[in-house]
Each structure stands twice: as structure tokens, then as C-alpha cells.
Amino acid sequence: MSGGVAVDALSDEVRVGHPCCGLRHRSSENMHTHDLYQRPSELDTQPLCVASESWAYREYEPLADSASTYTCMGGSRCRKRPKCRLARRAQRRLGAAVAYVPILKGKAGEFMALEHATPELRAHIRPVMEIVPDPDLRDILETFCDHAMDAVPNGMVLTVDCGALPVVQVLQGDIGGPMARASESLGLRGVTMCPVVRCTDTDDVMAEAASAVAGHQGGACLRITVAADSSDPVPDEGQIRALLRRLKVEPEEIDLLIDAGPVRSIPGRDSAMVCLLEALRLLSPWRWREKCVAAGAFPVNLSGFPRGQATPVPRLDAQLWQQVINRWDGEPPDFGDFGVTHPRMPVKSKGTPDPNMRYTTRGDWQVFVYPRIRSGNDDFFTLSQDLVASPYWPSTGAQTSWGDARLLDCADRRRPKAGGGTEWRAWATSHHLAVVSANLETLGRP
Numbered sequence: 001m002s003g004g005v006a007v008d009a010l011s012d013e014v015r016v017g018h019p020c021c022g023l024r025h026r027s028s029e030n031m032h033t034h035d036l037y038q039r040p041s042e043l044d045t046q047p048l049c050v051a052s053e054s055w056a057y058r059e060y061e062p063l064a065d066s067a068s069t070y071t072c073m074g075g076s077r078c079r080k081r082p083k084c085r086l087a088r089r090a091q092r093r094l095g096a097a098v099a100y101v102p103i104l105k106g107k108a109g110e111f112m113a114l115e116h117a118t119p120e121l122r123a124h125i126r127p128v129m130e131i132v133p134d135p136d137l138r139d140i141l142e143t144f145c146d147h148a149m150d151a152v153p154n155g156m157v158l159t160v161d162c163g164a165l166p167v168v169q170v171l172q173g174d175i176g177g178p179m180a181r182a183s184e185s186l187g188l189r190g191v192t193m194c195p196v197v198r199c200t201d202t203d204d205v206m207a208e209a210a211s212a213v214a215g216h217q218g219g220a221c222l223r224i225t226v227a228a229d230s231s232d233p234v235p236d237e238g239q240i241r242a243l244l245r246r247l248k249v250e251p252e253e254i255d256l257l258i259d260a261g262p263v264r265s266i267p268g269r270d271s272a273m274v275c276l277l278e279a280l281r282l283l284s285p286w287r288w289r290e291k292c293v294a295a296g297a298f299p300v301n302l303s304g305f306p307r308g309q310a311t312p313v314p315r316l317d318a319q320l321w322q323q324v325i326n327r328w329d330g331e332p333p334d335f336g337d338f339g340v341t342h343p344r345m346p347v348k349s350k351g352t353p354d355p356n357m358r359y360t361t362r363g364d365w366q367v368f369v370y371p372r373i374r375s376g377n378d379d380f381f382t383l384s385q386d387l388v389a390s391p392y393w394p395s396t397g398a399q400t401s402w403g404d405a406r407l408l409d410c411a412d413r414r415r416p417k418a419g420g421g422t423e424w425r426a427w428a429t430s431h432h433l434a435v436v437s438a439n440l441e442t443l444g445r446p
Helices: 085-093 108-115 137-151 178-188 203-216 237-247 266-283 316-327 379-389 402-411 421-442
Strands: 005-007 014-016 032-035 060-063 066-072 100-105 128-130 157-161 192-197 220-225 254-262 290-296 309-314 334-337 356-360 364-369
Touching: 100 108, 100 254, 100 290, 100 421, 108 137, 108 421, 137 178, 157 178, 157 220, 178 192, 178 203, 192 203, 203 220, 203 237, 220 237, 254 266, 266 290, 266 316, 290 316, 316 334, 334 421, 356 379, 356 421, 364 379, 379 402, 402 421
Parallel strands: 100 128, 100 334, 128 157, 157 192, 192 220, 220 254, 254 290, 290 334
Antiparallel strands: 005 014, 032 066, 060 066, 309 364, 356 364
16 A cells, blocks of 8 residues: 555554555545544644635544544545645654755756656655756757656656746647646656746746646646845735636645745845745745745856866855744745756856866865866866865765766776766766755754
8 A cells, every 4th residue: 555654643653544645544425534643723724725716614523433533625635746734744743854845957967867866865855847948949848858758757746847938839820838838748758747837927827837737636836036136026815816716726736935046145145034034924824735945056157166176165055944944933844955056047058068066065065177188078087086085075975876876987987988067967966966855854954
């Protein structure tokens, strides 16, 4: 029997539950029961239906045969991906680590890292893939979907952000823009999509998102920016209600992603903390499926870095999340970052990058950039040897991640070629995902 974690009311025994939302159920036509040690006073009424102007509420009632079992009247609205808030509370009681939400550019290197993630790592991450704009919109969408088909493991829901793409018809005569095309293509490839939406999206985009939610049954992700360079205010109650009506979903089917954007300095970090806390205060009363605060601190590019050495870059995004957690009294939001890239969309570069490795440590990125002296990319062999011999190489060595194993192969010259920009990004991302996820699980911080 498959499913998630449930809590035994008497013994705190962990047991397997229903595949719908991870809890043990007693099913009937319109209800199921949750075996949870939950007091009635804790079970507030929750928004259920926003498809009409009226506002319905989900109620929880005790069953006569168990003081610790409650009936969810949500019926079929409680689906596999939009798990009940009760399941989340159960996991928190068991001391489950917060999840990691890497916001990655949807390119070959990032997909390669995701493809080689271990099952243990996949269980702790909720990746968001941003489709990077390209003049050939149809080609970039098909390439993205091909990568997703190859890299996304069975059962994983892929959150897809089309927000940087132009809102145009993908093909002459086609009905629907990039989100509709991505939804259709991913569905044909067997990949479940969770579309990213914004309160500022046009009616056409929102209609495409609603279609994707209905077709994939993976819920949606509401992305709200509080970045210093953004003028968009935090949406008010009316805007959120309107969004839920347009998507024909309830809050429990929505992942909330609050994005602080680039964090470039300590004053910027502190300012972003204030904005994130205020956004959490305004938005937390809604019963979201998941909540995450995210930011990015990696530089735009490597052009100013000295060659032939490691240069530390403080992980201000991780510091920011810790500051928020220390000051927030509610349920801790999940941690999100932008991997080993800058949060904004990259400018298309010309030429071949110098050998480089963006190597994540507990408090910094150690950025190795080496000059191109030998033919091809053979200088990356030297870089790898220096990295493996440095104090930044972890005690777990090649077992840390798939990317670390490839780096050790390069250091030992077990590879005929040292790879290129795509491989280096894949290996760096693989290491980053593993380190951040392990830190959250074992240390409670990224």
C-alpha cells in the first residue's frame, strides 16, 4: 500500500496511509477520514469552493468511534498532489525538515542534475523550472518538454514557470500561448505539470493555467514578488479570491512562492527580510498547500572573478531565510533559492566560458574560474584536482552527489574529456541540490 506518513494517536507510530494525501482513510462516497491526533479546537473551518461568488467552508467532525479521527467533507477535492493541511501538520509534529524549492533555469544542465538526483533527494525537493526565452519560441518549448520527459522521475510533479515568455500564440493559427503548449506537450510526454501563475497575469494566461490545472490535476503555484526592483504590491484579499475563482481551485491546491529576487548586499538582505515577513503576515491566513520564501544571491556572471583560484561568495539567500525563520512565529516556510545562478533571466552569451565550478559550501559558494591555457577544456582537469585537494571538498567525497563523482573522475583523469559549460552547470547544480537538501534535513538550515 502506497502513501504518505500518518501519526498514530496513541503511540506516535509512523504508518503508511492513503495515496490521496498520505493519511489513513475510511472512504465513503463523499468523505474520507483522517486518523490524526488533532483537537477539535485546532480544526478551523477552511475555504473549499471559490468557483462561485458564494464562499463555502470545509468542516471537520469527530467520528463516534474514535476521539482522534475526523471526517474531511472535501470529498473528491482532496487529491494526491493538493494534500490536506492536516498531513502537513502531522509531518511537522514528527519533526520533518522543511522542503527545498530550487528555482532552476529550464536548460540542459539543470535538467541533467535533476535526472541524476537520488530518490532520497527527490523526496525532499519541489523543483520549479523557469522556461528561458528564446527567439524560436516553439523550439524552446519542445526542447524544454523533451528534457522534462527524460529527466523528471515518475511521480514527480514539475512546477513550470512560463512568466518570462511572450504572451503570444505559439504557431500561426494555433489557439493558446506558451503555457497551453507546454501543458499539452508535457501531458503527451507523461509529465505532470503544476503551472506558475501571478495575480498580474492576463485573462488568456489565467485561462490556460486553469486548463492545465484541470488537465494535470497537479494544482498551481502562486508566485508573488517582493523584490526591491519590483513595484508590484502584495495581492489583497479581493485579488486572491478572483485568482482562485478564475483557476477554479481552493487555496489548498496552491503552493505559495514568495520571491525576494536578487539579494546583493547585507543591507539588501535585511530589507528583503522585512518585505518577506510582511508578505507572510498578509498571506499566511490563507490555507495554502505549501508556503515558500525564496531569494537568490549568486552574481550575474563570472566576468569579474580572479582566475586560477577559489573566490568565496556569501550565500546571502540562505542567511535571509534563516533571519525570516528566526522572526516568524507561524509554521516555517520552505526554503527556496535559484541554485547556482542569478535570479534574473540570463543574457545570451557569446563564445565559450572559461573552465569554472560554482561549488556550494555551508555558508558560501566557492567559485573556481581558471584561465584557458591548454587546448579544449583541459584546464578543467587542473581545476578539478585543485578542488578535490582543497578544504572545500566534503568528507563524503564523490558520494555527496552525482556531480561530485564526475568532478572526482576529472581530478583523477578518468574521463577522456573534461566536459563543457552544460556539464559544469549540471555538476555544480547536482552538488548544490544535495548539499542544501542535506543541510535542511540534518541542521535545519540551508
